[in-house]
Structure formats: C-alpha cells, structure tokens
Amino acid sequence: MKRIADSTVRRLSMYLRYLEDLDTRGQQTASSDELAHLCGTTPAQVRKDLSFFGSFGKRGLGYPVHELTAHLREILGLQREWKVIIVGAGKIGAALANYRGFRQRGFTVVGVYDHDPAKVGKAWGDATIRSMDTLAQDIQREEAPIAVLAIPAENAQAVVDQIVAAGIRAILNFAPTQISVPPHVSLKSVNMAMELEGLSFALTNAGLLDQGAA
Amino acid sequence: MKRIADSTVRRLSMYLRYLEDLDTRGQQTASSDELAHLCGTTPAQVRKDLSFFGSFGKRGLGYPVHELTAHLREILGLQREWKVIIVGAGKIGAALANYRGFRQRGFTVVGVYDHDPAKVGKAWGDATIRSMDTLAQDIQREEAPIAVLAIPAENAQAVVDQIVAAGIRAILNFAPTQISVPPHVSLKSVNMAMELEGLSFALTNAGLLDQGAA
Numbered sequence: 331m332k333r334i335a336d337s338t339v340r341r342l343s344m345y346l347r348y349l350e351d352l353d354t355r356g357q358q359t360a361s362s363d364e365l366a367h368l369c370g371t372t373p374a375q376v377r378k379d380l381s382f383f384g385s386f387g388k389r390g391l392g393y394p395v396h397e398l399t400a401h402l403r404e405i406l407g408l409q410r411e412w413k414v415i416i417v418g419a420g421k422i423g424a425a426l427a428n429y430r431g432f433r434q435r436g437f438t439v440v441g442v443y444d445h446d447p448a449k450v451g452k453a454w455g456d457a458t459i460r461s462m463d464t465l466a467q468d469i470q471r472e473e474a475p476i477a478v479l480a481i482p483a484e485n486a487q488a489v490v491d492q493i494v495a496a497g498i499r500a501i502l503n504f505a506p507t508q509i510s511v512p513p514h515v516s517l518k519s520v521n522m523a524m525e526l527e528g529l530s531f532a533l534t535n536a537g538l539l540d541q542g543a544a
Numbered sequence: 545m546k547r548i549a550d551s552t553v554r555r556l557s558m559y560l561r562y563l564e565d566l567d568t569r570g571q572q573t574a575s576s577d578e579l580a581h582l583c584g585t586t587p588a589q590v591r592k593d594l595s596f597f598g599s600f601g602k603r604g605l606g607y608p609v610h611e612l613t614a615h616l617r618e619i620l621g622l623q624r625e626w627k628v629i630i631v632g633a634g635k636i637g638a639a640l641a642n643y644r645g646f647r648q649r650g651f652t653v654v655g656v657y658d659h660d661p662a663k664v665g666k667a668w669g670d671a672t673i674r675s676m677d678t679l680a681q682d683i684q685r686e687e688a689p690i691a692v693l694a695i696p697a698e699n700a701q702a703v704v705d706q707i708v709a710a711g712i713r714a715i716l717n718f719a720p721t722q723i724s725v726p727p728h729v730s731l732k733s734v735n736m737a738m739e740l741e742g743l744s745f746a747l748t749n750a751g752l753l754d755q756g757a758a
Contacts (some may be wrong), residue, residue, distance in 0.1 A: 336742060337551075338740070339742050340738060340742065340746045342745070343735075343741045343742070344722070344738070347722075369722070386632070405745070405749075406741050406744060406748070407745055407747060407749070408744060414740070415683075421635060421638045421639035421642065422636075422637045422639040425634070425635035425638075426736060429737070431720050431735075431736060431737035432736070432737060432738070432740065435741060437737070467620035475747055476744075476747070485733065493745055499747060500747050501744060502740060502742035502743060508583070508584065508733065510559070514750075515742055518742055520739060521645075522645060522646070523646060523648070523649050523651070524554060524558070524715060525716050525734060526626075526628070526646065526649065526651050526692075527553070527557045527622065527649060528550060528553050528554065528732055529714040529715075529716060529730055529732060530555045530620060530651075530690075530714075531619070531621055532622045532714060533626075533713060533730065534621030535548075535619075535621070
C-alpha cells in the first residue's frame with residue numbers, strides 16, 4: 331500500500347474539524363470546493379487526499395458530511411480513547427495538561443511527571459504531579475501508548491530511552507533537541523524557535539516561500 | 545526564482561543548529577553525509593537544499609562549517625533582532641514569554657497582552673502584562689513585525705484583524721482554529737490536538753505514514 335505523507339494527515343485532521351462543524355449545523359453534503367476553501371487548499375488536493383482511503387461521495391453531489399466525518403475519525407484513530415502521559419511539569423507541561431482540545435479528541439492525560447521534589451504531589455486540575463521514579467511502572471500499568479515530552483534538551487534522550495523501554499509507542503516532543511527513537515516508535519517534534527525561524531525566513535525572503543507546499 | 549517549501553526551511557533551521565554545534569567544537573568542514581545523519585535526512589536532500597542558495601563546499605572536501613553557518617543565519621534572517629509580541633497571557637503565553645530559545649535566536653519579546661484586568665500590570669520575567677487596549681499603538685511604536693497568538697479560538701480572528709491593521713506581518717498561531725490573513729502576512733499554526741492526531745493516526749495505521757515526507 332502507498333505510504334502517506336505527514337502533510338496529508340494534517341489535512342485530514344483539518345477536514346475532520348470542518349466536517350464536524352458542518353455536521354453539527356445539520357449540513358448534509360459538502361463539495362470538495364467547499365472543503366478546500368475552508369481548509370485553505372485546492373479542490374483537487376481534497377479529492378486526492380480523500381480518494382486514498384476509498385470512494386467517498388458522488389460526482390456532482392459532494393461528500394456525505396456525517397458519513398465522511400465518521401470515516402475520518404476512524405482513519406485518524408479517534409474512535410477510541412488514547413492514554414497520554416506528560417513528562418515535565420514546567421509551563422509547557424502545564425499548558426498541555428489543561429488543554430481542553432486533548433480531551434475533546436479522546437486524548438486522556440493519565441499522569442504528569444517531574445524530577446523536582448517541590449512539584450511532586452501537587453494537584454493540577456484532575457492530575458497530580460508524580461515522581462519520575464514511578465514513570466516506567468505507571469506506563470506499563472496504564473498501558474499508555476503516547477508520551478508528551480516537555481523537558482529541557484539535556485535530559486531528553488535519556489527520558490526517551492526510559493519511556494520507550496517501558497512501552498511508549500508515540501512521542502510528541504517539545505524539548506528543543508533532536509531525539510532518536512527505534513523504528514516502531516512514532517515521533518513528532520514541535521520546536522517553538524524553529525517555528526519563529528520559519529517566519530523570519532518569510533519576512534526576509536518575501537515571495538520565496540511556497541505556502542501551498544507548507 | 546523558484547519558491548521554497550516550508551519543509552525545506554525547517555531543514556535549513558535544523559542544519560543551522562548542528563552546524564553551530566560543530567562550529568563551537570572547532571570542526572572545520574562537514575560532509576553532506578554527516579549533516580544528513582545528524583538531521584535525519586538523506587545526503588542528496590542536504591545537497592539539494594543547500595544548492596538552492598548558491599554553491600557551498602567542494603566535492604570531496606565537504607562544507608566549510610563556519611562559512612555555511614553564517615550563510616544559513618543570513619538566509620533565515622537571523623543576523624538581526626526581531627521584535628515579537630505575545631497576545632494572550634495564559635499558560636502557553638507564559639511558556640513562550642519565558643522561552644530561552646527565542647532570545648538565543650534573536651527574537652525579543654517586547655510585550656505580552658491580555659484582556660483580563662486581573663493579569664494586566666503583573667510582571668513576567670522581563671515583561672509586564674499589558675492591556676489589549678494599547679496593543680495596536682504599541683505594535684506601531686515598537687515596529688514589531690511578529691505576533692504570537694496564544695488565545696482561545698473564539699477571539700482569534702478579531703485579534704488577527706486588529707494586529708494586522710496595526711502592522712504585524714507574521715503570525716505564529718496557537719489558537720485552535722483556522723485564521724485568515726491577507727497575502728502580505730505570513731502565518732504558521734501550531735495545533736496541539738492536531739499533533740496528537742498525527743500520532744493516533746500513526747498508531748492506528750502502523751507502516752502507512754511516510755516519515756521521510758514529514
């Protein structure tokens with residue numbers, strides 16, 4: 331089977347957001363033109379992205395909103411709950427532990443962990459900050475597959491090795507460093523400074539950036 | 545001139561990070577193999593990315609580390625200071641206002657803004673939280689070109705319209721919604737829930753994700 335680019339998956343997430351919105355408002359069908367306009371892409375791209383997963387919609391009638399919403403949720407693996415642990419109880423960890431958008435999409439934060447004894451035991455909304463000493467055994471007991479890494483660059487790889495050994499299979503990395511994972515582990519990195527660098531590049535080289543390929 | 549994909553700019557940021565590290569350690573030259581290995585890409589991709597901006601390095605000798613570092617900083621627009629305002633003094637705003645990585649790359653946070661009267665006037669590290677009432681005039685006075693948006697989805701577009709009218713030319717958006725900007729304004733969005741959805745997709749469809757195209 332053909333492999334799927336990360337940028338395609340991001341667009342699927344975006345289609346889903348708008349389709350859910352249309353579904354809530356009772357709209358029955360949506361055209362590729364409409365989805366493209368809402369998501370800032372082209373109708374041809376919408377048709378190509380969706381055709382990959384089978385035949386949706388009929389020429390001239392558009393996509394059935396409710397059916398496509400359900401199908402996209404299934405494709406994205408959102409028809410179930412995912413247990414997530416957050417490593418690092420700093421400001422980014424705090425922002426993520428309380429992020430409404432996670433729970434809405436079926437991501438449940440089952441634990442927040444920190445090295446700092448002064449933080450351990452404190453309550454953060456529904457979660458209590460736990461010691462890193464119990465991290466590995468908690469991952470195994472909870473069978474949590476996803477970890478969010480919100481720790482400094484220095485400790486990142488050592489923590490990654492520890493949580494991967496404990497069973498984590500997907501990592502969202504906010505530590506400002508490149509980390510290595512074995513092939514069976516999925517990794518996505520968000521680097522705040524690199525995002526701003528993309529903007530300084532755009533400001534410096536106006537017109538050079540191909541927004542369509544972003 | 546050919547336009548450049550966003551993914552290329554991200555790789556340039558990454559090459560720069562490793563070259564700076566090699567430069568600090570006194571290494572004179574780096575091969576495309578070495579850069580590719582450090583950045584998780586292929587030597588052919590490294591050569592292609594760098595050739596776009598002119599002819600660096602000599603066949604068999606590798607790239608001159610110090611010279612290429614300086615050139616990449618110039619390409620990315622990092623040889624100057626960029627003034628940044630942060631809109632939203634919630635947890636993500638707090639994490640970003642204090643993010644060391646910004647200052648290290650020449651991004652100076654000149655103001656943090658919030659609607660909440662209870663927050664206005666409070667000191668956050670070097671910055672004091674200011675009222676949204678002065679946002680537009682501050683952007684004009686400081687000539688800040690970059691805004692980071694860390695506010696709820698509901699207010700996002702209204703705030704964007706206001707800051708763009710005041711002179712903002714680049715926006716890093718953390719509000720979990722699609723926003724519209726005029727063509728002269730650059731926009732990058734980070735959506736935490738969508739990042740996790742990329743991981744749930746990968747966990748659900750093991751082997752389907754083309755990591756190389758990410």
